[in-house]
Amino acid sequence: MRETDTFQTNTISLSICVPAYNEEKTLREAVEDLLRHLSPRLRAIEVIIVNDGSSDRTSQAADKLGSEKPGVIKVIHHGKNRGLGASYRSALTAAEGDYFTWFPADHEDSAESFLKYLPHLEENTVITCHHRGMDPRTELRKTVSYVYTWLINAVTGLRLKYYNGLAVYPRRFLESVPGFSGGVLFQAELLLRANRAGYRIVEVHVPLGKRLQGKSKILAMNSFFYLLRDFCRLIKISYSSGENI
Numbered sequence: 001m002r003e004t005d006t007f008q009t010n011t012i013s014l015s016i017c018v019p020a021y022n023e024e025k026t027l028r029e030a031v032e033d034l035l036r037h038l039s040p041r042l043r044a045i046e047v048i049i050v051n052d053g054s055s056d057r058t059s060q061a062a063d064k065l066g067s068e069k070p071g072v073i074k075v076i077h078h079g080k081n082r083g084l085g086a087s088y089r090s091a092l093t094a095a096e097g098d099y100f101t102w103f104p105a106d107h108e109d110s111a112e113s114f115l116k117y118l119p120h121l122e123e124n125t126v127i128t129c130h131h132r133g134m135d136p137r138t139e140l141r142k143t144v145s146y147v148y149t150w151l152i153n154a155v156t157g158l159r160l161k162y163y164n165g166l167a168v169y170p171r172r173f174l175e176s177v178p179g180f181s182g183g184v185l186f187q188a189e190l191l192l193r194a195n196r197a198g199y200r201i202v203e204v205h206v207p208l209g210k211r212l213q214g215k216s217k218i219l220a221m222n223s224f225f226y227l228l229r230d231f232c233r234l235i236k237i238s239y240s241s242g243e244n245i
Helices: 004-011 027-041 058-068 084-094 111-116 139-156 171-176 186-196 223-238
Strands: 013-020 044-052 073-078 099-102 125-130 200-205
Touching: 013 027, 013 084, 027 044, 027 058, 027 111, 044 058, 044 084, 058 073, 073 084, 084 099, 084 171, 084 186, 099 171, 111 200, 125 186, 139 186, 139 223, 186 200, 186 223
Parallel strands: 013 044, 013 099, 044 073, 125 200
Antiparallel strands: none
16 A cells, blocks of 8 residues: 555645535534645645525635635535535536545534545545444434445445445546436445446445534435435436446
8 A cells, every 4th residue: 555645645636525504503613624634635625615505604604714715615505405416516516626525514524534535546446435333323323324225235236335425536537427316316326337437446434423513414304205216216327238327
């Protein structure tokens, strides 16, 4: 394995989407966590905050962060809530880094986790993660996550431990995808597409933090329609011989 610090400093530029929906209380600490852990180790970093139609003061908090570090922090505003996948796609259109990932504004994850990703990065590699044995969520949430993962593995033929983690992709791969889901299943779709395109997928084992403010929006009722729609899309991709779906 290469010497990590030299590799990080000399070669990597990373764009990070920070989707934020009513996260005024945790947005700043999430962004500062990213900058603290990654800026010293990367050639370049850009944080792209996507205010996804928030009704609290997330918009103002995002603009203030952007004004404090122009060129490092970019801000995109959605007029209405469009979801995680749509925020990811919006940030991708503004990204300039060689690699692209996302980080939750609720700060449930720690930016320190990315330090385990960096030594594995290659042009033909996607890095993602799982939290087995390091997951503080309720037993119900862990059971839902396990069933969700089992279903996706059954449909796609992949054998991953988790599909909603912080995956890092070469940006050129993401820009080559003809279009992908705007819902929560966009992550499973991208991992499937990467596998079919011949990319190596590496899962690293990192702890999941505990959300300190608010509650998760991943299981919001209006998400289930999109989940069903995107699951059907995933099945179609899995059994299709082409990539233009």
